[in-house]
Amino acid sequence: MRFLLQIIATAIAAFILEIFLPWYSIAIAAFVFGFVFKSRANFLAGFLAIAILWAIKIWILTGTSSSDLPARVAQLFTLPKSEYLLLISIIIGGFVGGFAALTGAILRPKRREPYYIPRTNRLY
Amino acid sequence: MESRRALKFILSLGITLTLIYFLDNRLTIGAVTTPPLGRFVDPFHGFWANLEADDARPPEELNIPGLKDKVTVVFDSLMIPHIFAANDEDLYLAQGYITAMHRLWQMEFQTHAAAGRVSEIIGKSEQIQNYDRGQRRLGMVYGAQKALEGMQSDSTTRMMINKYTEGINHYIESLTDASLPFEYKLLNYRPEPWTPLKCALLLKSMAQSLNMRDKDMEMSNALKLFGPEIVNLLYPDQEPVGDPIVDNPGNWKFNPVKLDTVPLSVPQQMIPAKPELIRTRRLPAADVNTGSNNWVVAGSKTTTGSPILCGDPHLGLNLPSLWYTIQLHAPGVNTMGVSLPGSPGVIIGFNDSIAWSVTNAQRDLVDWYQIQFENSSKERYMLDGKWVATEKVVEEFKIRDQPSFYDTIVYTKWGPVTYDEKYHAEDNKKHYAFRWIAHDRSIELLTFYKLNRARNHAEYMAALNSYSSPAQNFVFASVSGDIAMRVQGKFPVRRPNEGKFVLDGSKSSSGWHAFIPNDQNIAYKNPERAFISSANQYPVDATYPYYITAVSWEAYRNRRINKILSQPNKLAVADMMSLQNDNYNLKAEESLPVFLNYLIDTTAVQNFTAEEKAAIDILKAWDYYNNKDSEGASYYEAWWDNLMPLLWDELEKEGITLSKPSTFTTIRLLKEVPALSLFDIQSTPEKETAREVVRKAFALAVTDIEDWKKTHGTPAAEGQAASAATDAHWGAYKDSYMEHLTRIKAFRIPVETGGNHDIVNAHSQTHGPSWRMIVSLERTGVKTWASYPGGQSGNMGSVHYSDILKRWVKGEYIQLLFAPSPEKSAGQTYATTTLTSEEEL
Numbered sequence: 002m003r004f005l006l007q008i009i010a011t012a013i014a015a016f017i018l019e020i021f022l023p024w025y026s027i028a029i030a031a032f033v034f035g036f037v038f039k040s041r042a043n044f045l046a047g048f049l050a051i052a053i054l055w056a057i058k059i060w061i062l063t064g065t066s067s068s069d070l071p072a073r074v075a076q077l078f079t080l081p082k083s084e085y086l087l088l089i090s091i092i093i094g095g096f097v098g099g100f101a102a103l104t105g106a107i108l109r110p111k112r113r114e115p116y117y118i119p120r121t122n123r124l125y
Numbered sequence: 126m127e128s129r130r131a132l133k134f135i136l137s138l139g140i141t142l143t144l145i146y147f148l149d150n151r152l153t154i155g156a157v158t159t160p161p162l163g164r165f166v167d168p169f170h171g172f173w174a175n176l177e178a179d180d181a182r183p184p185e186e187l188n189i190p191g192l193k194d195k196v197t198v199v200f201d202s203l204m205i206p207h208i209f210a211a212n213d214e215d216l217y218l219a220q221g222y223i224t225a226m227h228r229l230w231q232m233e234f235q236t237h238a239a240a241g242r243v244s245e246i247i248g249k250s251e252q253i254q255n256y257d258r259g260q261r262r263l264g265m266v267y268g269a270q271k272a273l274e275g276m277q278s279d280s281t282t283r284m285m286i287n288k289y290t291e292g293i294n295h296y297i298e299s300l301t302d303a304s305l306p307f308e309y310k311l312l313n314y315r316p317e318p319w320t321p322l323k324c325a326l327l328l329k330s331m332a333q334s335l336n337m338r339d340k341d342m343e344m345s346n347a348l349k350l351f352g353p354e355i356v357n358l359l360y361p362d363q364e365p366v367g368d369p370i371v372d373n374p375g376n377w378k379f380n381p382v383k384l385d386t387v388p389l390s391v392p393q394q395m396i397p398a399k400p401e402l403i404r405t406r407r408l409p410a411a412d413v414n415t416g417s418n419n420w421v422v423a424g425s426k427t428t429t430g431s432p433i434l435c436g437d438p439h440l441g442l443n444l445p446s447l448w449y450t451i452q453l454h455a456p457g458v459n460t461m462g463v464s465l466p467g468s469p470g471v472i473i474g475f476n477d478s479i480a481w482s483v484t485n486a487q488r489d490l491v492d493w494y495q496i497q498f499e500n501s502s503k504e505r506y507m508l509d510g511k512w513v514a515t516e517k518v519v520e521e522f523k524i525r526d527q528p529s530f531y532d533t534i535v536y537t538k539w540g541p542v543t544y545d546e547k548y549h550a551e552d553n554k555k556h557y558a559f560r561w562i563a564h565d566r567s568i569e570l571l572t573f574y575k576l577n578r579a580r581n582h583a584e585y586m587a588a589l590n591s592y593s594s595p596a597q598n599f600v601f602a603s604v605s606g607d608i609a610m611r612v613q614g615k616f617p618v619r620r621p622n623e624g625k626f627v628l629d630g631s632k633s634s635s636g637w638h639a640f641i642p643n644d645q646n647i648a649y650k651n652p653e654r655a656f657i658s659s660a661n662q663y664p665v666d667a668t669y670p671y672y673i674t675a676v677s678w679e680a681y682r683n684r685r686i687n688k689i690l691s692q693p694n695k696l697a698v699a700d701m702m703s704l705q706n707d708n709y710n711l712k713a714e715e716s717l718p719v720f721l722n723y724l725i726d727t728t729a730v731q732n733f734t735a736e737e738k739a740a741i742d743i744l745k746a747w748d749y750y751n752n753k754d755s756e757g758a759s760y761y762e763a764w765w766d767n768l769m770p771l772l773w774d775e776l777e778k779e780g781i782t783l784s785k786p787s788t789f790t791t792i793r794l795l796k797e798v799p800a801l802s803l804f805d806i807q808s809t810p811e812k813e814t815a816r817e818v819v820r821k822a823f824a825l826a827v828t829d830i831e832d833w834k835k836t837h838g839t840p841a842a843e844g845q846a847a848s849a850a851t852d853a854h855w856g857a858y859k860d861s862y863m864e865h866l867t868r869i870k871a872f873r874i875p876v877e878t879g880g881n882h883d884i885v886n887a888h889s890q891t892h893g894p895s896w897r898m899i900v901s902l903e904r905t906g907v908k909t910w911a912s913y914p915g916g917q918s919g920n921m922g923s924v925h926y927s928d929i930l931k932r933w934v935k936g937e938y939i940q941l942l943f944a945p946s947p948e949k950s951a952g953q954t955y956a957t958t959t960l961t962s963e964e965e966l
Contacts, residue, residue: 020169021126023149024164025145025149032141055167057172058169058173060166062168062176063173063176065176066177066922066923066924067179067924068177069174069308070172070922071176072177073872073921077872086166090171090173093148093163093164093166094163095142097144097145100141100144102142103141104134104138104141107133110130111286116634
């Protein structure tokens with residue numbers, strides 16, 4: 002659950018930050034929520050958050066445009082299909098998100114199991 | 126434990142930051158430089174963000190400081206803007222803003238290219254630096270500065286360029302990371318502020334591609350190598366063919382300017398006792414295929430009874446399109462047509478009362494002067510027996526990510542010394558100064574301001590008086606029924622043979638002494654035959670009192686156009702459309718029978734291969750139309766392309782600057798002087814005449830076509846082996862494409878069409894009809910049909926980047942929306958944008 006929440010929070014924060022800030026603001030979002038959530042798989046959470054966010058954005062952009070720009074850029078990068086370009090794009094975003102999330106999670110000290118709160122009643 | 130965590134943290138942070146750093150900067154791997162990958166692929170700011178939704182509309186309201194009043198811009202479904210302003214200032218400000226909105230990158234890149242500043246964008250490259258230096262050494266910036274002085278000296282043109290500049294800069298200021306044009310993201314740079322000088326640079330760039338052509342060095346060499354007789358045979362001043370643009374014998378009733386007192390400077394002095402050939406490897410000149418057609422038919426010859434004017438400039442076909450279609454409406458003006466992105470006003474178009482279009486006037490307006498310096502310091506040069514001071518200008522060439530490069534350019538009375546021992550030093554003993562008409566101060570923009578507002582023939586004539594360069598054949602028609610043509614430009618009065626050869630720069634008498642007065646330029650109005658046309662042919666009948674020379678004259682399109690227009694039946698708009706798309710190859714009609722006759726020798730046994738026999742059959746059955754599905758056209762053109770270099774191999778001497786005779790002269794000599802010694806192929810021991818060379822070229826052509834078929838078949842697919850193409854139809858064999866201005870191959874758009882150079886539909890591989898326009902000047906309202914290879918948007922991610930190209934390829938036209946108000950445009954309005962300034966609200 003925490004893992005899922007981390008993905009959603011990171012993606013939403015990255016989306017908002019990208020409105021005002023350059024592309025690398027995705028790292029800030031992933032870092033902050035890596036710190037806050039510190040799930041079991043922080044790299045994966047950061048990676049997926051950005052990859053999914055970017056994939057959705059690209060899907061919306063390509064869905065409303067019949068331009069062949071992606072195919073031409075793919076050709077420029079000697080890729081056989083524009084789908085590979087999408088894959089490369091989200092992997093690049095994913096790696097930055099993943100490492101940033103990992104960094105944030107490492108910064109946070111390990112949560113200790115507080116003995117007086119029953120495990121089932123934990124807030125997070 | 127904590128220190129281990131700290132180490133992990135530092136490591137992880139380090140990886141993250143390093144990753145961001147590398148993805149935020151350009152990477153150079155071998156010869157390839159990538160854009161900053163993270164920034165480039167980010168869908169919120171990178172190239173994906175340049176994808177425009179197919180139904181995207183410009184914003185409904187824009188706040189633009191500096192406007193005096195509200196401006197309404199109506200966009201039709203092709204994204205053509207129709208600007209309605211309350212005054213001229215707002216009109217040109219809005220034109221600047223809207224043009225930049227669609228074409229900013231192109232506008233800036235073209236002016237960088239004109240000014241020799243490409244290295245600033247691309248970086249260190251010998252080829253590009255050579256290009257940049259060439260531009261400065263040809264005086265492109267020098268000429269633009271003179272033009273700017275001219276434009277600033279007149280209050281109207283000063284207002285135009287200042288307001289237009291202001292509009293562009295407002296757009297540049299509004300750019301965000303996301304809305305930055307694609308090419309800036311790819312090459313990772315940002316636009317700089319626009320300046321009025323850039324408007325001037327753009328006009329000079331146009332002049333360069335139309336008018337910077339000469340063969341003075343080539344002709345001087347030919348004269349020394351072959352003597353005057355052969356020179357006149359190979360490069361005659363005028364070819365015995367064609368229909369001049371203005372045929373008005375005996376009606377040149379004025380006193381021409383005479384230069385009898387000035388001694389002739391050519392050609393005797395050009396033949397020194399000891400032949401000394403020029404070895405300079407010339408910078409590329411304006412492409413020989415850059416030409417144009419225009420014509421006008423009087424109402425007495427049209428089905429509607431109103432004049433029809435047609436324009437069709439042929440230029441290098443690039444994307445984004447060279448032209449930007451626009452309507453400009455303000456009190457006193459309602460004009461539409463094409464503008465050059467980077468220059469205010471409409472260049473080719475029409476208004477409520479008149480229409481005009483241009484073709485290139487092929488006159489020689491370029492001269493080279495050999496300079497004799499006192500010593501290697503180049504402080505002084507010889508002029509009329511005295512040492513005269515030069516002027517030195519140190520040009521800085523900024524190079525991306527590298528220290529600047531400096532080049533000292535020496536200016537003389539004639540102009541900049543282009544070639545010397547530091548630049549194109551193949552002939553390091555000689556220095557050549559460059560004189561070009563476009564170096565002179567002028568105000569062409571005033572011509573377009575006035576043409577956009579002209580109501581009749583008299584106002585058209587008055588408008589042209591301020592037009593200097595590049596010289597054009599201005600065709601004209603008015604709703605009131607007049608048709609006219611005027612060859613307008615600033616033309617030096619030339620003495621016989623002057624301008625054909627390199628001149629002696631040490632004598633003032635070698636220079637231009639006077640210019641033909643405007644009212645003595647070639648022009649006429651309402652001729653008896655009820656039509657006028659121009660297609661870059663020799664401009665005038667033999668009774669015109671001035672000596673005229675040019676690198677070459679067009680010989681085929683003009684005759685074909687005039688033949689069609691001379692038909693007795695009345696002409697309709699549809700006839701004009703089919704004439705603009707006419708693929709008839711008159712050159713083939715006049716040469717192929719001769720070639721076939723030389724090829725097939727009935728008296729001897731000839732061993733043709735199976736492919737050659739098939740080719741002969743195809744050629745014999747060919748109807749001379751270069752239609753895209755024609756195979757005969759491919760064989761003929763392949764034959765011709767192999768023939769020219771074989772015939773004129775003598776003119777390709779290693780390291781000696783020479784040029785080939787024209788197509789028409791070549792064919793004439795093939796027919797009339799088949800035993801010309803120059804036809805012999807030097808690399809073979811036999812002595813060839815035209816007949817043998819034609820045969821050799823044929824064998825090579827068939828081989829070329831067979832090789833082409835092998836590489837252009839169906840590629841191997843699942844379960845099927847690759848197969849060769851079964852035919853080589855012209856549309857495919859010609860291999861035409863639209864090149865992106867960056868020349869990146871991945872951005873090329875292939876187009877399959879008919880036509881070729883020397884054909885009315887002049888679409889060769891890379892050059893062709895850049896704006897087909899047909900204007901019917903009816904009293905009930907001017908109607909216009911047009912088409913061009915491109916689209917309004919310069920954004921590769923927009924459907925409007927190439928939507929008009931798709932129609933152009935098929936020869937289709939669009940009837941332009943041309944209404945007197947936004948309200949009257951209703952029904953054809955796709956989007957409306959209101960521009961207001963904040964102060965006003």
